[in-house]
Amino acid sequence: xxxxxxxxxxxxxxxxxxxxxxxxxxxxxxxxxxxxxxxxxxxxxxxxxxxxxxxxxxxxxxxxxxxxxxxxxxxxxxxxxxxxxxxxxxxxxxxxx
Numbered sequence: 811x812x813x814x815x816x817x818x819x820x821x822x823x824x825x826x827x828x829x830x831x832x833x834x835x836x837x838x839x840x841x842x843x844x845x846x847x848x849x850x851x852x853x854x855x856x857x858x859x860x861x862x863x864x865x866x867x868x869x870x871x872x873x874x875x876x877x878x879x880x881x882x883x884x885x886x887x888x889x890x891x892x893x894x895x896x897x898x899x900x901x902x903x904x905x906x907x
Contacts, residue, residue: 834874
């Protein structure tokens, strides 16, 4: 499989990207209560195992969705969630190095 510019595309990266897109689309159609429930389920999943790339990815997507929804209601809350996501990204980068 090759990309548009002739470079090889990592199959695992492509699968992860597709999975993230699907999960993000799923989050967009949830009402706020269901989004909170999905977040609680993710928190329980995180408590039950060590952090993995899949859990980090899901966490970022949920935080993005909360930020988008909160932006309309409260810029302060949206900024707080965005800051938490940024901290998660920074910690993830440190862990990978």
